Amino acid sequence: MYSIGEVSEMFNIPISTLRYYDKEGLLINLEKDKSGIRKFNESNLEAIRVIECLKKSGMQIKDIKEFMSWVSEGNKTITKRKNMFLKQKENIEAKIKELQKALNMINYKCWYYTQAEKDGNEKRMKNITLKEMPKEIREIWKNVH
Amino acid sequence: MYSIGEVSEMFNIPISTLRYYDKEGLLINLEKDKSGIRKFNESNLEAIRVIECLKKSGMQIKDIKEFMSWVSEGNKTITKRKNMFLKQKENIEAKIKELQKALNMINYKCWYYTQAEKDGNEKRMKNITLKEMPKEIREIWKNVH
DNA sequence: TATTGACCTAAAGTCAGGTTTAGGTGTTAC
Protein backbone atom coordinates (compact mmCIF):
# COMPACT_ATOMS: atom_id res chain seq x y z
CA MET A 1 0.00 0.00 0.00
CA TYR A 2 1.39 3.35 -1.05
CA SER A 3 0.43 6.94 -0.31
CA ILE A 4 -0.24 9.40 -3.11
CA GLY A 5 3.10 11.08 -2.35
CA GLU A 6 4.99 7.80 -2.74
CA VAL A 7 3.24 7.01 -6.01
CA SER A 8 3.95 10.52 -7.26
CA GLU A 9 7.66 9.95 -6.61
CA MET A 10 7.71 6.44 -8.08
CA PHE A 11 6.18 7.48 -11.38
CA ASN A 12 7.28 11.08 -11.44
CA ILE A 13 3.70 12.23 -11.82
CA PRO A 14 2.50 15.30 -9.87
CA ILE A 15 0.14 14.57 -6.98
CA SER A 16 -2.39 16.93 -8.55
CA THR A 17 -2.35 14.82 -11.69
CA LEU A 18 -2.94 11.59 -9.77
CA ARG A 19 -5.91 13.20 -8.02
CA TYR A 20 -7.15 14.42 -11.37
CA TYR A 21 -6.95 10.90 -12.82
CA ASP A 22 -8.87 9.61 -9.84
CA LYS A 23 -11.53 12.30 -10.23
CA GLU A 24 -11.85 11.45 -13.92
CA GLY A 25 -12.48 7.80 -13.10
CA LEU A 26 -9.20 6.36 -14.36
CA LEU A 27 -8.29 4.76 -11.06
CA ILE A 28 -11.11 2.37 -10.39
CA ASN A 29 -10.96 0.39 -7.15
CA LEU A 30 -8.67 2.90 -5.54
CA GLU A 31 -9.34 2.62 -1.83
CA LYS A 32 -9.54 5.42 0.68
CA ASP A 33 -9.21 5.01 4.44
CA LYS A 34 -11.81 6.29 6.92
CA SER A 35 -10.42 9.80 6.72
CA GLY A 36 -10.47 9.87 2.93
CA ILE A 37 -6.77 9.24 2.27
CA ARG A 38 -5.97 7.30 -0.91
CA LYS A 39 -4.21 3.93 -0.57
CA PHE A 40 -2.65 2.61 -3.78
CA ASN A 41 -2.19 -1.15 -4.17
CA GLU A 42 -0.35 -3.14 -6.85
CA SER A 43 -3.30 -3.22 -9.17
CA ASN A 44 -3.65 0.56 -8.97
CA LEU A 45 0.03 0.87 -9.87
CA GLU A 46 -0.54 -1.39 -12.86
CA ALA A 47 -3.43 0.84 -13.86
CA ILE A 48 -1.08 3.83 -13.77
CA ARG A 49 1.41 1.99 -15.98
CA VAL A 50 -1.41 1.30 -18.43
CA ILE A 51 -2.60 4.92 -18.31
CA GLU A 52 0.90 6.19 -19.12
CA CYS A 53 1.17 3.74 -21.96
CA LEU A 54 -2.21 4.57 -23.45
CA LYS A 55 -1.52 8.28 -23.13
CA LYS A 56 1.74 7.87 -25.03
CA SER A 57 -0.13 6.02 -27.73
CA GLY A 58 -2.27 9.14 -28.13
CA MET A 59 -5.43 8.05 -26.35
CA GLN A 60 -7.59 10.66 -24.62
CA ILE A 61 -8.47 10.60 -20.93
CA LYS A 62 -12.14 9.94 -21.64
CA ASP A 63 -11.27 6.87 -23.74
CA ILE A 64 -8.88 5.57 -21.12
CA LYS A 65 -11.71 5.99 -18.66
CA GLU A 66 -13.96 3.90 -20.87
CA PHE A 67 -11.32 1.20 -21.05
CA MET A 68 -11.04 1.21 -17.26
CA SER A 69 -14.78 0.82 -16.97
CA TRP A 70 -14.55 -2.27 -19.20
CA VAL A 71 -11.93 -3.67 -16.86
CA SER A 72 -14.37 -3.40 -13.99
CA GLU A 73 -17.16 -5.04 -15.97
CA GLY A 74 -15.19 -8.30 -15.97
CA ASN A 75 -15.06 -11.23 -18.36
CA LYS A 76 -17.70 -10.08 -20.80
CA THR A 77 -15.43 -7.26 -22.01
CA ILE A 78 -12.25 -9.27 -22.56
CA THR A 79 -12.60 -9.25 -26.35
CA LYS A 80 -13.36 -5.53 -26.40
CA ARG A 81 -10.26 -4.86 -24.37
CA LYS A 82 -8.10 -7.09 -26.55
CA ASN A 83 -9.32 -5.28 -29.67
CA MET A 84 -8.63 -1.96 -28.07
CA PHE A 85 -5.01 -2.93 -27.45
CA LEU A 86 -4.70 -4.26 -31.00
CA LYS A 87 -5.87 -0.90 -32.27
CA GLN A 88 -3.51 1.03 -30.02
CA LYS A 89 -0.71 -1.16 -31.28
CA GLU A 90 -1.44 0.07 -34.78
CA ASN A 91 -1.63 3.65 -33.55
CA ILE A 92 1.76 3.44 -31.92
CA GLU A 93 3.33 1.77 -34.92
CA ALA A 94 1.97 4.56 -37.12
CA LYS A 95 3.33 7.15 -34.71
CA ILE A 96 6.77 5.55 -34.80
CA LYS A 97 6.74 5.65 -38.59
CA GLU A 98 5.80 9.31 -38.56
CA LEU A 99 8.60 10.08 -36.17
CA GLN A 100 11.04 8.19 -38.33
CA LYS A 101 9.98 10.31 -41.28
CA ALA A 102 10.47 13.46 -39.22
CA LEU A 103 13.87 12.13 -38.22
CA ASN A 104 14.76 11.84 -41.90
CA MET A 105 13.95 15.49 -42.43
CA ILE A 106 15.96 16.43 -39.37
CA ASN A 107 18.92 14.37 -40.53
CA TYR A 108 18.79 16.11 -43.87
CA LYS A 109 18.73 19.50 -42.14
CA CYS A 110 21.64 18.52 -39.90
CA TRP A 111 23.67 17.68 -42.97
CA TYR A 112 22.53 20.85 -44.73
CA TYR A 113 23.57 23.11 -41.86
CA THR A 114 26.83 21.29 -41.27
CA GLN A 115 27.73 22.02 -44.90
CA ALA A 116 26.46 25.60 -44.70
CA GLU A 117 28.48 26.15 -41.54
CA LYS A 118 31.65 25.01 -43.35
CA ASP A 119 30.88 27.33 -46.25
CA GLY A 120 30.09 30.21 -43.92
CA ASN A 121 26.84 30.84 -45.79
CA GLU A 122 23.90 29.05 -47.37
CA LYS A 123 24.55 30.04 -50.99
CA ARG A 124 25.80 26.66 -52.19
CA MET A 125 23.35 24.62 -50.13
CA LYS A 126 20.28 26.59 -51.15
CA ASN A 127 20.77 25.53 -54.74
CA ILE A 128 22.18 22.08 -54.25
CA THR A 129 20.96 19.39 -56.67
CA LEU A 130 20.27 15.74 -56.00
CA LYS A 131 23.40 14.77 -57.96
CA GLU A 132 25.63 16.79 -55.68
CA MET A 133 24.41 15.08 -52.53
CA PRO A 134 26.13 12.02 -51.06
CA LYS A 135 24.13 8.85 -51.74
CA GLU A 136 22.77 8.49 -48.18
CA ILE A 137 21.60 12.08 -48.08
CA ARG A 138 19.99 11.74 -51.49
CA GLU A 139 17.91 8.84 -50.20
CA ILE A 140 16.85 10.82 -47.14
CA TRP A 141 15.97 13.82 -49.27
CA LYS A 142 13.80 11.73 -51.57
CA ASN A 143 11.93 10.33 -48.58
CA VAL A 144 11.08 13.77 -47.38
CA HIS A 145 10.27 15.76 -50.54
CA MET B 1 2.59 29.88 -56.68
CA TYR B 2 -0.21 28.22 -54.73
CA SER B 3 -3.35 29.51 -53.07
CA ILE B 4 -4.11 28.75 -49.44
CA GLY B 5 -6.78 26.27 -50.55
CA GLU B 6 -4.30 24.35 -52.70
CA VAL B 7 -1.74 24.23 -49.93
CA SER B 8 -4.41 23.08 -47.50
CA GLU B 9 -5.21 20.16 -49.82
CA MET B 10 -1.58 19.31 -50.51
CA PHE B 11 -0.65 19.04 -46.86
CA ASN B 12 -4.00 18.13 -45.46
CA ILE B 13 -3.89 21.08 -43.09
CA PRO B 14 -7.05 23.16 -42.51
CA ILE B 15 -7.02 26.62 -44.07
CA SER B 16 -7.70 28.10 -40.66
CA THR B 17 -4.54 26.45 -39.35
CA LEU B 18 -2.44 27.85 -42.18
CA ARG B 19 -3.78 31.32 -41.44
CA TYR B 20 -3.06 30.76 -37.77
CA TYR B 21 0.55 29.79 -38.55
CA ASP B 22 0.89 32.91 -40.63
CA LYS B 23 -0.54 35.06 -37.86
CA GLU B 24 1.87 33.50 -35.37
CA GLY B 25 4.84 34.39 -37.59
CA LEU B 26 5.74 30.88 -38.75
CA LEU B 27 5.46 31.70 -42.43
CA ILE B 28 8.00 34.42 -42.98
CA ASN B 29 8.29 35.86 -46.48
CA LEU B 30 4.81 34.72 -47.38
CA GLU B 31 3.64 37.13 -50.06
CA LYS B 32 0.20 38.62 -50.46
CA ASP B 33 -1.16 40.18 -53.64
CA LYS B 34 -2.62 43.70 -53.81
CA SER B 35 -5.95 42.48 -52.46
CA GLY B 36 -4.38 40.65 -49.53
CA ILE B 37 -4.52 37.09 -50.88
CA ARG B 38 -1.70 34.78 -49.79
CA LYS B 39 0.60 33.34 -52.47
CA PHE B 40 2.69 30.36 -51.38
CA ASN B 41 5.98 29.68 -53.17
CA GLU B 42 8.34 26.69 -52.93
CA SER B 43 10.21 28.11 -49.98
CA ASN B 44 6.93 28.60 -48.08
CA LEU B 45 6.08 24.96 -48.77
CA GLU B 46 9.46 23.92 -47.44
CA ALA B 47 8.73 25.99 -44.34
CA ILE B 48 5.49 24.07 -43.88
CA ARG B 49 7.35 20.76 -44.17
CA VAL B 50 9.75 21.96 -41.50
CA ILE B 51 6.91 23.15 -39.27
CA GLU B 52 5.22 19.75 -39.48
CA CYS B 53 8.46 18.02 -38.70
CA LEU B 54 9.30 20.24 -35.74
CA LYS B 55 5.78 19.88 -34.38
CA LYS B 56 6.06 16.11 -34.53
CA SER B 57 9.30 16.33 -32.65
CA GLY B 58 7.37 18.07 -29.88
CA MET B 59 8.43 21.66 -30.44
CA GLN B 60 6.03 24.45 -29.50
CA ILE B 61 4.73 27.04 -31.95
CA LYS B 62 6.59 29.85 -30.20
CA ASP B 63 9.90 28.00 -30.54
CA ILE B 64 9.25 27.20 -34.20
CA LYS B 65 8.60 30.89 -34.64
CA GLU B 66 11.94 31.70 -33.08
CA PHE B 67 13.63 29.26 -35.44
CA MET B 68 11.93 30.90 -38.40
CA SER B 69 13.16 34.27 -37.25
CA TRP B 70 16.72 32.88 -37.22
CA VAL B 71 16.21 31.75 -40.80
CA SER B 72 15.40 35.30 -41.80
CA GLU B 73 18.42 36.68 -39.97
CA GLY B 74 20.69 34.89 -42.45
CA ASN B 75 24.23 33.51 -42.17
CA LYS B 76 25.00 34.62 -38.65
CA THR B 77 22.47 32.12 -37.26
CA ILE B 78 23.57 29.02 -39.20
CA THR B 79 25.26 27.44 -36.19
CA LYS B 80 22.29 28.18 -33.94
CA ARG B 81 19.99 26.51 -36.43
CA LYS B 82 22.25 23.50 -36.83
CA ASN B 83 22.37 23.05 -33.05
CA MET B 84 18.62 23.33 -32.86
CA PHE B 85 18.24 20.47 -35.33
CA LEU B 86 20.81 18.39 -33.46
CA LYS B 87 18.76 18.86 -30.30
CA GLN B 88 15.49 17.98 -32.01
CA LYS B 89 17.16 14.88 -33.35
CA GLU B 90 17.78 13.79 -29.78
CA ASN B 91 14.22 14.67 -28.82
CA ILE B 92 12.79 12.54 -31.59
CA GLU B 93 15.07 9.64 -30.81
CA ALA B 94 13.95 9.79 -27.19
CA LYS B 95 10.33 9.88 -28.27
CA ILE B 96 10.79 6.83 -30.45
CA LYS B 97 12.33 4.97 -27.53
CA GLU B 98 9.39 5.89 -25.31
CA LEU B 99 6.95 4.69 -27.93
CA GLN B 100 8.84 1.44 -28.25
CA LYS B 101 8.53 0.95 -24.52
CA ALA B 102 4.80 1.64 -24.71
CA LEU B 103 4.63 -0.83 -27.57
CA ASN B 104 6.17 -3.46 -25.32
CA MET B 105 3.44 -2.93 -22.77
CA ILE B 106 0.79 -3.11 -25.45
CA ASN B 107 2.26 -6.30 -26.89
CA TYR B 108 2.19 -7.83 -23.44
CA LYS B 109 -1.45 -6.82 -23.03
CA CYS B 110 -2.32 -8.21 -26.45
CA TRP B 111 -0.87 -11.55 -25.42
CA TYR B 112 -2.57 -11.37 -22.02
CA TYR B 113 -6.01 -10.75 -23.51
CA THR B 114 -5.56 -13.31 -26.25
CA GLN B 115 -4.93 -15.91 -23.54
CA ALA B 116 -7.76 -14.62 -21.36
CA GLU B 117 -10.10 -14.77 -24.34
CA LYS B 118 -9.21 -18.42 -24.90
CA ASP B 119 -9.79 -19.17 -21.23
CA GLY B 120 -13.06 -17.23 -21.23
CA ASN B 121 -11.93 -15.37 -18.10
CA GLU B 122 -8.92 -13.68 -16.54
CA LYS B 123 -8.44 -16.04 -13.59
CA ARG B 124 -5.35 -17.82 -14.90
CA MET B 125 -3.78 -14.71 -16.42
CA LYS B 126 -4.24 -12.52 -13.36
CA ASN B 127 -1.94 -14.79 -11.37
CA ILE B 128 0.46 -15.85 -14.06
CA THR B 129 4.12 -16.08 -13.07
CA LEU B 130 7.20 -15.23 -15.10
CA LYS B 131 8.00 -18.94 -15.42
CA GLU B 132 4.70 -19.69 -17.11
CA MET B 133 5.21 -17.08 -19.82
CA PRO B 134 6.78 -17.89 -23.18
CA LYS B 135 10.32 -16.59 -23.38
CA GLU B 136 9.54 -13.61 -25.67
CA ILE B 137 6.68 -12.47 -23.46
CA ARG B 138 8.84 -12.82 -20.37
CA GLU B 139 11.40 -10.44 -21.89
CA ILE B 140 8.68 -7.94 -22.77
CA TRP B 141 7.20 -8.18 -19.29
CA LYS B 142 10.58 -7.51 -17.67
CA ASN B 143 11.05 -4.43 -19.83
CA VAL B 144 7.80 -3.01 -18.66
CA HIS B 145 7.62 -3.82 -14.94
C1' DT C 1 -0.55 22.46 23.15
C1' DA C 2 0.69 24.16 19.09
C1' DT C 3 2.85 23.71 14.85
C1' DT C 4 4.39 21.04 11.04
C1' DG C 5 3.65 17.97 7.19
C1' DA C 6 1.03 15.09 4.35
C1' DC C 7 -3.11 14.46 3.02
C1' DC C 8 -8.22 16.01 1.46
C1' DT C 9 -12.21 18.56 -1.69
C1' DA C 10 -14.41 21.74 -4.80
C1' DA C 11 -13.94 25.13 -7.83
C1' DA C 12 -11.55 28.35 -10.50
C1' DG C 13 -7.69 29.24 -13.46
C1' DT C 14 -4.23 28.31 -17.15
C1' DC C 15 -2.20 27.18 -21.51
C1' DA C 16 -1.41 25.51 -26.17
C1' DG C 17 -3.18 25.00 -30.31
C1' DG C 18 -6.30 25.60 -32.86
C1' DT C 19 -11.52 26.64 -34.77
C1' DT C 20 -15.55 29.36 -35.42
C1' DT C 21 -18.03 33.46 -36.27
C1' DA C 22 -19.29 37.73 -38.31
C1' DG C 23 -18.76 40.73 -41.66
C1' DG C 24 -16.33 41.98 -45.91
C1' DT C 25 -13.68 41.86 -50.84
C1' DG C 26 -12.82 40.45 -55.54
C1' DT C 27 -13.39 37.34 -59.62
C1' DT C 28 -15.65 34.20 -62.45
C1' DA C 29 -20.22 31.76 -64.15
C1' DC C 30 -24.85 32.08 -65.60
Add this chain to the structure above:
DNA sequence: GTAACACCTAAACCTGACTTTAGGTCAATA
Protein backbone atom coordinates in the same frame (compact mmCIF):
# COMPACT_ATOMS: atom_id res chain seq x y z
C1' DG D 1 -26.41 42.01 -62.61
C1' DT D 2 -26.48 38.78 -59.39
C1' DA D 3 -25.09 34.62 -57.40
C1' DA D 4 -21.50 31.51 -56.14
C1' DC D 5 -16.75 30.93 -54.72
C1' DA D 6 -12.50 31.49 -52.77
C1' DC D 7 -10.35 34.37 -50.33
C1' DC D 8 -9.65 38.05 -46.28
C1' DT D 9 -9.45 40.03 -40.95
C1' DA D 10 -10.34 40.48 -36.09
C1' DA D 11 -12.03 38.65 -32.31
C1' DA D 12 -14.42 35.36 -29.71
C1' DC D 13 -14.75 30.67 -28.62
C1' DC D 14 -13.39 25.81 -27.64
C1' DT D 15 -11.00 21.58 -25.85
C1' DG D 16 -8.02 18.69 -23.35
C1' DA D 17 -5.23 18.09 -19.70
C1' DC D 18 -3.78 19.74 -16.11
C1' DT D 19 -2.61 23.16 -12.06
C1' DT D 20 -3.64 26.37 -8.58
C1' DT D 21 -6.21 28.19 -4.86
C1' DA D 22 -8.71 28.34 -0.67
C1' DG D 23 -10.05 26.25 3.11
C1' DG D 24 -10.05 22.06 5.93
C1' DT D 25 -8.63 17.19 8.46
C1' DC D 26 -5.53 14.44 10.96
C1' DA D 27 -1.24 12.39 13.12
C1' DA D 28 3.12 13.03 14.82
C1' DT D 29 6.68 15.84 16.76
C1' DA D 30 8.86 20.04 19.79
